[in-house]
Amino acid sequence: MTITIDRKPLTIMFDGQQVQVEELSVRLPFGRKPTDINDIAASGNDVVYVTETRTMTPEEFDGFSMNLYKSRDWLKGKGGYFMQGRLCVEVHAPGRPYLFIDPSGGDYPRYVAKMG
Helix, strand or coil, X not given: CCCCCCEEEEEEEECCEEEEEXXXXXXXXXXXXXXXXXXXXXXXXXXXXXXXXXXXXXHHHHHXXXXXXXXXXXXXXXXXXXXXXXXXXXXXXXXXXXXXXXXXXXXXXXXXXXXC
8 A cells, every 4th residue: 555645845043044945745743862763653643744855775774763862963953843733854765764854953762753
């Protein structure tokens, strides 16, 4: 089965700067501070604004998703709450679920939503 999620390109103002995002056509629940992909106890129903996409190999994704509490330089200072949603880094790899990461200015996945 294939599911298509529409994306709407937008320019938003966040912290006094213009930011290019893609708004997903579905809302997702986010888990707070999960230790790994199996620990995502999600709740809510947030709009997802993708600010960037990080593509990994399946091996990189597995290492990342099983250690979500670790600091990552590439997440530092990103994310945040905007309107009724979250600014997220999308993370994916072939054959793996999509993760939407909102570090809320930190350097680790503070809020995580999973699709797939």
